[in-house]
Amino acid sequence: MKTRILKALAVSAVIGMSATSVSAQAAECIAPANPGGGWDFTCRQIGKIMFDIGAVDKPIQVTNMSGAGGGLAYNYVVTERGDDDNLIIAASSATSTRLAQNAYAGMTADQVRFVGAIGADPGVIVVGKDSPFQSLNDLIDSILADPGSVAFAGGSATGGFDHLKPLMLLQRAGFTDISKIKYISLDGGADAITQTIGGFTQAMTGDMSEVVGFLKSGDVRVLAVLTDERVPGFDSIPTAKEQGYDVVAVNWRGLYVPKDVSDDTFNMWAGRLQQVADSPEWAEAMAANGLAPFTKVGGDFQGYIDGVVEEVRELSKELGVIQ
Amino acid sequence: MEILDNLALGFSIAASPYTLMLAVIGCFLGTIIGALPGLGPSNGVAILIPITFTLGLDATSALVLMTSVYYGAMYGGRISSILLNIPGDEPALMTTLDGYPMAKAGRAGDALVLSGVASFVGAFLATIGLMLLAPMLARVAYVFGPAEYFALYLLAFCTLGGMASNNQAKAALASCLGLGIAMIGVDNTSGLPRLTGGNLHLYDGIDFLVAIVGLFAVAEVFFFIESHGKGSAVGVKLEKVTVPWKDIWDTRWTMLRSSGVGFIAGILPGAGASLGSFMAYMTEKSIAGEKGGFGTGVPKGIAAPEAGNNASAGGALIPMLTLGVPGSGTTAVLLALLMTLNITPGPTLFTERPEVVWGLIASLLIANFVLLAMNVPMVKVFVRVLQVPPAILLPGVTMISFVGIYSLSGSYFDLLLMIGFGVLGYVLRKLDIPTVPVILGILLGGNMEDALRRAMVLSDGEASYLFSSPIAIGLWVAAITGFVAPMFMRKLLKKPQRVTD
Numbered sequence: 001m002k003t004r005i006l007k008a009l010a011v012s013a014v015i016g017m018s019a020t021s022v023s024a025q026a027a028e029c030i031a032p033a034n035p036g037g038g039w040d041f042t043c044r045q046i047g048k049i050m051f052d053i054g055a056v057d058k059p060i061q062v063t064n065m066s067g068a069g070g071g072l073a074y075n076y077v078v079t080e081r082g083d084d085d086n087l088i089i090a091a092s093s094a095t096s097t098r099l100a101q102n103a104y105a106g107m108t109a110d111q112v113r114f115v116g117a118i119g120a121d122p123g124v125i126v127v128g129k130d131s132p133f134q135s136l137n138d139l140i141d142s143i144l145a146d147p148g149s150v151a152f153a154g155g156s157a158t159g160g161f162d163h164l165k166p167l168m169l170l171q172r173a174g175f176t177d178i179s180k181i182k183y184i185s186l187d188g189g190a191d192a193i194t195q196t197i198g199g200f201t202q203a204m205t206g207d208m209s210e211v212v213g214f215l216k217s218g219d220v221r222v223l224a225v226l227t228d229e230r231v232p233g234f235d236s237i238p239t240a241k242e243q244g245y246d247v248v249a250v251n252w253r254g255l256y257v258p259k260d261v262s263d264d265t266f267n268m269w270a271g272r273l274q275q276v277a278d279s280p281e282w283a284e285a286m287a288a289n290g291l292a293p294f295t296k297v298g299g300d301f302q303g304y305i306d307g308v309v310e311e312v313r314e315l316s317k318e319l320g321v322i323q
Numbered sequence: 324m325e326i327l328d329n330l331a332l333g334f335s336i337a338a339s340p341y342t343l344m345l346a347v348i349g350c351f352l353g354t355i356i357g358a359l360p361g362l363g364p365s366n367g368v369a370i371l372i373p374i375t376f377t378l379g380l381d382a383t384s385a386l387v388l389m390t391s392v393y394y395g396a397m398y399g400g401r402i403s404s405i406l407l408n409i410p411g412d413e414p415a416l417m418t419t420l421d422g423y424p425m426a427k428a429g430r431a432g433d434a435l436v437l438s439g440v441a442s443f444v445g446a447f448l449a450t451i452g453l454m455l456l457a458p459m460l461a462r463v464a465y466v467f468g469p470a471e472y473f474a475l476y477l478l479a480f481c482t483l484g485g486m487a488s489n490n491q492a493k494a495a496l497a498s499c500l501g502l503g504i505a506m507i508g509v510d511n512t513s514g515l516p517r518l519t520g521g522n523l524h525l526y527d528g529i530d531f532l533v534a535i536v537g538l539f540a541v542a543e544v545f546f547f548i549e550s551h552g553k554g555s556a557v558g559v560k561l562e563k564v565t566v567p568w569k570d571i572w573d574t575r576w577t578m579l580r581s582s583g584v585g586f587i588a589g590i591l592p593g594a595g596a597s598l599g600s601f602m603a604y605m606t607e608k609s610i611a612g613e614k615g616g617f618g619t620g621v622p623k624g625i626a627a628p629e630a631g632n633n634a635s636a637g638g639a640l641i642p643m644l645t646l647g648v649p650g651s652g653t654t655a656v657l658l659a660l661l662m663t664l665n666i667t668p669g670p671t672l673f674t675e676r677p678e679v680v681w682g683l684i685a686s687l688l689i690a691n692f693v694l695l696a697m698n699v700p701m702v703k704v705f706v707r708v709l710q711v712p713p714a715i716l717l718p719g720v721t722m723i724s725f726v727g728i729y730s731l732s733g734s735y736f737d738l739l740l741m742i743g744f745g746v747l748g749y750v751l752r753k754l755d756i757p758t759v760p761v762i763l764g765i766l767l768g769g770n771m772e773d774a775l776r777r778a779m780v781l782s783d784g785e786a787s788y789l790f791s792s793p794i795a796i797g798l799w800v801a802a803i804t805g806f807v808a809p810m811f812m813r814k815l816l817k818k819p820q821r822v823t824d
Contacts, residue, residue: 067526068509068527072523072524075523105523182780184469193646
């Protein structure tokens, strides 16, 4: 009987270990969230393509480290893995938004090195197919007339990126009393759409990838996409810019590495990321998931991040989201 | 018929020798994962995802393997519930209530076989339901808004009082404790951290697996230490294992009803398997009444939650496939797998990628039969584990718990928290306060609060919004009845008993 329980223990140990151990050479990608979200997608997809196209020799091990909206992983990388050459971490606009709003307990954007972004999920404002709102103007006019008449649903927490999108649009329309705007935060974009189609909220604010399936089935209408130009493949959807609201909000998907890696390591990861960006596999993955091309890799990207962080901080202050 | 054609397509994809082998491997791994305390279906599937990439599996094979693991884990969860009084995963919580007393009464083998059959019935019916009703049922999610969800969770808590064997006040206290613990972490509505003491580890709240393993497994170890192993709870007698045909036949309606209840709970996004097994158990308990003897080791008390939780596992696939909204933690992980395979679930998945959907359904049917074959004849293997003396078994369980919890987040903080919950569980049991409501509070409290806060935002704080739809009103009535009725029922049923005594 002892051997039996020992076998059971051995099996459990192996199963348990496979989650945490990393072999000496294989690189690791930390997805700072549970499986299923955008960061998890970034790690798994980029990691898989890097291996498939031969940019790395071994499959990249994905570790899910959820907590504090990515803050736990950020803190872990800064304090415990500061010079690890074999570590990449998934990042997105949520990372820079939270850094800007000081939501990572005082940690700042310069405590890691941002390698690059290779795709962006365009922001969208969506209504159900039976909604009376035909254009972004209809929606905004209605809010200006009676701010309480429209409630937004989104997948990010209050003050998060999805919440900021309608606030930015309304700011352009000259409306700044943000406490009047109703926003409920749900567990992800799909949930937010479900509530909007069900008629519990009047509009949904989210990313293009979250609405693709519902758009194809005809359950929703996209009033505006928050990009400079119309998104390829979705050419019938007007931008907010064309409708008179100069707001661009995209959710980029990319990576950062620890701060104290050598420049060679940084450039190596930048090179690998560029290879992924140029691969047909990535083009296919982007198309299937509603991502638009958005490639900023290497040295420039850190500058872009600094700019974005500054902009979101100013905006959040202006809108009263942070002090 | 269109469905038969589709099913034939599914089987032509899923029924090759290679995929059948994957299904067997998946079922076996899943059962082990489910049986280990702390390692539930969601982290089990998450841990095994890298294997599908390393093996270079195509989309269908990967799905077959992972859904086999998923269903296997749902079956396996019952084993440690029955044998050790420690739920292997959160939906198996309710199985401890009758499964463990039955095992203690020397019918461990019967309990395992019966629960295996109930699991099969639940999972099988749910798979059929998924096949026939998926596109239609996807619409159910559209009629559940914040008010309806709040009333649904309220229903769960209102029926909670009846669950504590004899003291509703203590059960209420325990559920408030659970609700309080659920408040810890970043508040979704304001984005501000609450009760975290500035500790980043607490920002996402307390993982219910940490609480479950602490309150059940670690507390058990403390009791064991206190009693020096004498009269330890783990000493279950082993009788000859036979198939309890009579019990299976007697519980046939229970299984069918519970499958229905579990399936519907599974379809509602966010409600998931835990609510499914809970609702199934409470429904059967109220049907059976005081004389049913629920909580003392009756067959129906085992069949109901097992059929319920396995049926909800099938139901939870519906919102995941048709809306991209995962109905439970595990379906969230499966969603991740699908997205990595470049399959985006949504309203058009059934028409655009029929080979994926029907291949998946066929593999679920296959996994079910494999699991039935694996779990009923092989049940002796699992019962034998009990013959290991507690002095070896309990430290083993402790070690597995630590490994399981550490693999959740890779942080020692969770281990400390788990020990803290062990101490809490020990104290609560000394005070005769039930621990199950604490767990349910932690499990459902956050969702319930979110639903209420959303309802208040949408209605400008107008409380009448909570009763504004027929569905919500129906749930409120059921909730109030569920809370008040047991008080009167108890009086009515107890008095005649006293006379006959």
